[in-house]
Amino acid sequence: MLLLTEGRLGVFSSKTAAAILRFRGHDVAGIIDSTTAKRDVREFVPFAPRVPIFASVADAAACRPDSLYIGVAPVGGALPETMRRHVVDALMSGLHVVSGLHNFLGDDEQLAAPAKASGAVIHDVRRPPTEQIVASKLAAQCRCRRVLTVGTDCNVGKMFAALRLRDAVRERGIDGRFAATGQTGIMIEGWGTAIDAVVSDFAAGAAEQLVTRCADSQLCIVEGQGSLSHPGFSAVTLALLHGVCPHALVLVHHLGRATFSAPPRHALPNIGALIAAYEATAALVHPTRVVGIAVNSHGVDAAAAREERAALEQQFALPTCDLAVDDPGPMVEAIMQR
């Protein structure tokens, strides 16, 4: 695949591309970005494999790519105009285009003609499933163990934690699957449903369907969304909680964060109260427990992070670790025991 980042290559400015480079780097043939062509990708994304940066889709032809992934998720959800020519070039040369943008590229009339001419397909990964299902606790009948990552806020690292845990259980010989619920996760894993794009009546049903697709595995690790205590996210969070019927929850927290990242940016709830709320609300449908706390130390002073993490571990007596650096062993054990 090629990753399109035109003018935005960076860990945060092209978050989608960065996540794909981290978790699916072996599938990336190169970056398309005329503003940084020929430079070292690691100047911009330190953890990336050393893939080339090309100025155009034509320049990347020697890599024999079969698809172009849109590597950004801009506010507003539209395709940045500077990226359009690369998308047209890709479609004209027969590359499939994969997009997590809120505005569906498949509905963009300017892109329909080049796609039709070459036979290339546009995949809008946020497009909801056509089958609309009302949840009926089917997930609880699946024999796989189910884990859901939940957060103190949005954008704390719930997808990251789920993917790290999936990798950690696989290293231990457990058949763990990752069920993606957001566009970046879907682009990494190749399947999933953007739950926040599903009509609210069917959101929990869509979550349930993800689990039933993993029913024959030992463990299904579902990527969480939002937070139960923010009015803008809580309906999506609860659709997952009640659709997935998890055996265990892993709470993800960005150390040092004290207020929500979205308006009205009010104070984050007390973590003990939030754990109790997740457990009590889940139990209305299926009992579960928070079995570990995954902390995200990104951008936090190391000493302060150590202190806050130790305090959390002591207060809640749960495995508490930064899955970017720490041994995930205790958390894997907690997940598999419950």
Add this chain to the structure above:
Amino acid sequence: MLLLTEGRLGVFSSKTAAAILRFRGHDVAGIIDSTTAKRDVREFVPFAPRVPIFASVADAAACRPDSLYIGVAPVGGALPETMRRHVVDALMSGLHVVSGLHNFLGDDEQLAAPAKASGAVIHDVRRPPTEQIVASKLAAQCRCRRVLTVGTDCNVGKMFAALRLRDAVRERGIDGRFAATGQTGIMIEGWGTAIDAVVSDFAAGAAEQLVTRCADSQLCIVEGQGSLSHPGFSAVTLALLHGVCPHALVLVHHLGRATFSAPPRHALPNIGALIAAYEATAALVHPTRVVGIAVNSHGVDAAAAREERAALEQQFALPTCDLAVDDPGPMVEAIMQR
């Protein structure tokens, strides 16, 4: 308006028509139903005003109607084929058509031509608002008092309770508004949003918008949806709970109901636990209390209903009444005091 019930006139078989006859009977010029034409509407809907039943839209012309309301909400959400000719007749003669069907009539190609020819408009009341808003607790800044009806299950009478309470407060000189969140409520009130039809990311935002539209009133009574403890409904319920930021909740319960009406039809939760769950989950965003219990005695043996109602009143020490028959005074006081 005319109400279309073709072959289904009845309190349950044409629930939408029955609700409009109950709450908006003075606007109904007649019923369109060739299978019961010229009979007395009260044979089928005992509480209806005595409006005529016509065999066709043409027969009703003398009433000078300006619109035809689809009076049913069939499973599957499609227009029953026996109704299609009446809808075409209505549109051809310039009557606007108002529909709460899940399948939008405005997208039905067979109906587009007659509508275009006469200039008649098709209103699909379940069509979500074009503006997509992420909730940010704006409702809590509105100066109006906010009440939300919540339920032990779906289809227990949350719309009915909200409308009865609105009428009761108005009789007491309070400027109370009804905010509709489902298709029948919207058809009765003339505005509102079917929250379960909104994409889950924006469902709470849509609820918030309903409240801000009532901000200059004394009291906004929001129609609840679903139940917090059923996986198929809870996301919509929470979108309302966190979007509306209610000062007070009224719990609605159908006496004698022991299991959920939707699969997997598991047992209803203990009512005390459910009250605690509603209050605790709401409080993650805005504190509230259940201030009364509205019981629905429909189809229940009178003695058993009296007993169960008295037991609820004693257990929770809250005003507990059947708003179809009892004095709503104590509940109105409880709502306005909190």
